Amino acid sequence: MFLKQLTLLLCLTGIMQNLFRSSPLSNLSDYTSISSPLLGTELPGFTTGFVEPAFVSDRPIYVLEQQCNSSDSVTVPITIGSVNAQKEIKCVQGLPLWRNSSRTINDESFQGYRKGKTAEGINEIAMAYDFQDSNEKHFNILALYNSTYQNVSYISMPFGLLRIPRSLNAVSNAYLQLVQGSGVQMLLDFTKEMPKQATRVIINFSSVLGPLFFQWVVVLLFPVMVTYLVYEKQHKLRTMMKMHGLGDGPYWIIYYLYFLIFSTVYMIVFVIFGSIIGVDFFKINDYSIQFVFFFSFINLQIVLAFLASSFFSKVNTAQAIAYLYIFGSGLIAGNLVRNFIEGGKFPRHWITVLEIIPAFSLYRGLYELGQYAIAASETGTGMRWSDLNDHTNGMRDVLIIIILEWLVLLPIAYYFDHAASVGHTSSPLATIKRLLKKDPTSRRITVNEIADKDVNVEMEKLDIITERETVDQVLQQQTCGYAVVCDDLKKVYHGKDGNPDKFAVRGVSLALLYGECLGILGPNGAGKSSFISMLIGFVKPTSGNAFVRGFSIQNDMEKIYNSMGVCPQNDMLWETLTGREHLQFYGRLKGHSGSSLDLAVDESLRSVNLLHGGAPDKQVKKYSGGMRRRLSVAISLIGDAKVVYMDEPSTGLDPASRKSLWSAVKQAKQDRAIILTTHSMEEAETLCDRLCIMVDGSLQCIGTPKELIARYGGYYVLTMTTLPEFEQEVENLVRKISPSARKVYNLSGTQKYELLKQDVRIADVFMAVESFKKRVEVQAWGLADTTMEDVFIKVAKGAQLSEELS
Structure with a gap:
């Protein structure tokens, strides 16, 4: 064991002697000759990339030697890129020290640069090596260095930080020279200086x-x-x-x-x-x-x-x-x-x-x-x-x-x-999407099949037949007085995931004159919004066509847009714009500018009761639902739109705002054609010149409110409330007044009957009820003519019953 340690000690002593240069600095004559010595610099490496900082600074380069004279210095020419300069090389004395354990080496190395003290005095440990089991036949070394140094002052020892690759290169050469002789040398042509302090x-x-x-x-x-x-x-x-x-x-x-x-x-x-x-x-x-x-x-x-x-x-x-x-x-x-x-x-x-x-x-x-x-x-x-x-x-x-x-x-x-964009769902892009989603095993019902299902029902409705004949005549003669003409318009939404197809609109034919307001009534899901969506270009018709001011919705939507106003079912507004800014924007699109625009905006705001209270200059996101609705109506009416579509415009409005809105629509329809969908019978009778009722995508009737009431409402409605035990006596009374009377409502003593007008006189009804009240306690009673609401309910129920039977 002693002999082995002695051999190792002699090996390491030889390495340490070869680690430092013995030739004078005067032998360093150019840039190449200074690539092999152990170099250092007092710069901590924050001015250049991977180039040694001292090469591009005004500070000297230091060569580590075992013995130096204070006057040892030499100047050599160097070239970096296109820059030629003279560089001063100085000698710095290094002291090789021996430690018996790796732990001691590690402790002294990591005491901190410029803080280490030894028996020899102040010692800055530039580099430490643990040779482990190295000998003449085996070279195994662990390099230790201080990576925590961040002091950038240039005082005390000028040697600064050594670069780890140069240090490994130097000790490797020292070992080779010990084993093979002093003439052997290994040069690294290029090494990245890692690790090193961040440079630039x-x-x-x-x-x-x-x-x-x-x-x-x-x-x-x-x-x-x-x-x-x-x-x-x-x-x-x-x-x-x-x-x-x-x-x-x-x-x-x-x-x-x-x-x-x-x-x-x-x-x-x-x-x-x-x-x-x-x-x-x-x-x-x-x-x-x-x-x-x-x-x-x-x-x-x-x-x-x-x-x-x-x-x-x-x-x-x-x-x-x-x-x-x-x-x-x-x-x-x-x-x-x-x-x-x-x-x-x-x-x-x-x-x-x-x-x-x-x-x-x-x-x-x-x-x-x-x-x-x-x-x-x-x-x-x-x-x-x-x-x-x-x-x-x-x-x-x-x-x-x-x-x-x-x-x-x-x-x-x-x-x-x-x-x-809108109105172009038949584009190649939409076609690709449809092909990707298409289920080849599912059967699609064709438009002809829809027509076959509708023919028998529609043939029984003379008003629908008359309207269709009017449409055919207008299309043949190309009459100019009609703003909107719908020719057998159909829409089918194909089912997904095995669901059946949905027939939203089934062959609607309509003709609408200028200055006329057409109301479309129907229960939820009747196809009203789908019909409007086809006319305004939201969706493409499955078949049929419509002409707005002579332009086809299939091919000429761009031309139709210039003369169209829309109040959609869902408010389409920018949250961050004010009501006034919305109207100014759409007013400019309609051709207004300057004082004409300001006047049109104020008039539109006034017509829907949004001109006061700070509403015009408030962001839309702060509007209530009713205010948003009124703003949408104002947008549809601003400018010179000849055809206006309103999809349930009064939804969410209070009675006062609704009355104001109706006044605006009445005034606007003087020289325009308006198509309006609604669930309010009062609104329909107040605003609309003609009404049509849609059920399950089909038109069931069309005409003025009075015509529809006369056609479907030829009866009086008698309502009487008594104690439940007198219900049979009430029914006997009604049968006596009108044998053909039909009971339509009965709940907890309240009964409602329809009496055909040709069977009764109003005076007879009053006399019979007054006589009845002397025998039976009548809590309330009333006799009313047919309302539009009654007509709507009757037509809707009749159409649904016919659909179920078919």
């Missing part, structure tokens, strides 16, 4: 992590734009704008310019901020190259936002996928592009093919800017336009790809956006 934190961040981080910053506006576009589509705001005259072309120009200006300002602020805080990524590279690169990409990004929005109908889904795309594509691009470029094995032309993906082209451009920022520490200059001619520079290819993609995707995005 900003440069490292911007050049290494920077491309990925900057990519996320640049594309952060993409989800914002997609969300904004899908929000307007989900809430039908885009449709509302189209229905009030804003075509796809102007819509695209307005929003494209808005996104472009916003994105340009965003990128300019981003670059300026980066330059102000000293990020070489921005400060060193040519600003004109950066502007062209970022400006080209934000144009492509805007087009991609329009294209992506065509495939989404829900904001939450679009937002989630957009964020997944930008972060996921950034990570993938950061890994693939960097590895492919720096690996050198992936063909250059395939890298160019990958850059067709926008995220990859963006990362490649940012990567090139980052690499030139790194190289600027040696060359002093970043990327210039002349550098784009370098075949290793990928920026030129990136710019070409981005611009070409923008030019190609621009018309494609416009087409898909136009095809996905």
